[in-house]
Amino acid sequence: MSTQEWKFTAKDIIAKPDLFLPGHRACAGCGPATVLRLILKATRGPTIVTQATGCMEIVGSIYPYTSWALPWIHTAFENAAANASGIEAALKIMRKKGKIKDEHVDVIALAGDGGTYDIGLQALSGAVERGHDFLFILYDNEGYMNTGIQRSSSTPIGASTTTSPAGTAIPGKLEKKKPITEIMLAHDLEYAATATPYYWKDLITKVRKGLEVKGPAFLHVFAPCPRGWRSEPSKTMEYSKLAVESCVFPIWEAINGKRQLSTPSKVISLAPQKKKPVKAYLEGQGRFRHLFTPKNTHIVDEIQQATDERWQKLLQQCTSTNP
């Protein structure tokens, strides 16, 4: 990673042409669509993107149209990271044989939570273990949205999906969200981070840092989905912000295993009175509506408690690795 941090303004970001183009077929108010636009603002030269299927792959590539203004390769649901490995290896050998210019090419693998936490995990773990030079970006909308809002191992406790439907049998999903970034950190990555688009400067900076790493890097981007969360399209960025303010999704980065909170989460650690209750984040999202009925309010308390515990653990991890 370069020692000089890249500095930019809102004007610079808007002046750089979009590489994920309009005319894509994402729902109105789609959080992942903003994420795609913003992550591509961080590119620094020739870049190849490979993407697992999922909403963001479909909406940008409905034949014969493409929303990608850079080289982009679709891959199957399970192997975005395997594809990225192949691309990186091919670039290396082609460079060596003089078939392409001797210049660096960044490789980005993109996948949703289904394509990362679940079916794509073995390919991701293998590619990271082999040390390929690529950045894996997970856009996490907490469910299999493209196929009709099924639960994934990223879907949080209590969320109603078509395969964890809230009703008389169950109050939404029973199992907790899998700690994917912890799993990735256990691979001894040079760079892993979490981000969300409301804090766009932080997100773009982290993408650039992930690209600068020579070797694998992992970025977990929390991306509200109004269709799957049954939330107001206009509130997508509000939920992106509330998730951080309630510590449901704190944002932080780990450089060579040293963790530190990013500014919006750091502010809350320094001024705990600013931490919002999880209720402020949950209410208004249709997927959690059933939690606000008398028989289920205890689940809101449990979510609060689990969120507080995770936050305390993260604070400890930040101080213990970064004394």
Place this chain on the structure above:
Amino acid sequence: MSKEKNWKEISLAAVPSKSSVSFLTGDWKTYMPNHALEKCVKCLTCAILCPEGAIRFNPEHGQVEFNFSFCKGCGICANECPAKAIAMKIPEEEE
């Protein structure tokens, strides 16, 4: 314009051949952002957070401009504008 190939005629790896900028999504919208120029502080928050990239800064006019050919009327821009310079309206309601 040449005829589009069907799925049996395309090669194993399909290569999308047209930019999606020729596929206008602006007619999806119910609500339309109404931008009050005099209130706008040109912070560009709306342009950054719009999922469509439908908001631009035009350096010639020194103003933020909306591209209604792509705007889907989600209302994120209105919700996030710190100056409350954007109001979502149903076009027919405007006089």
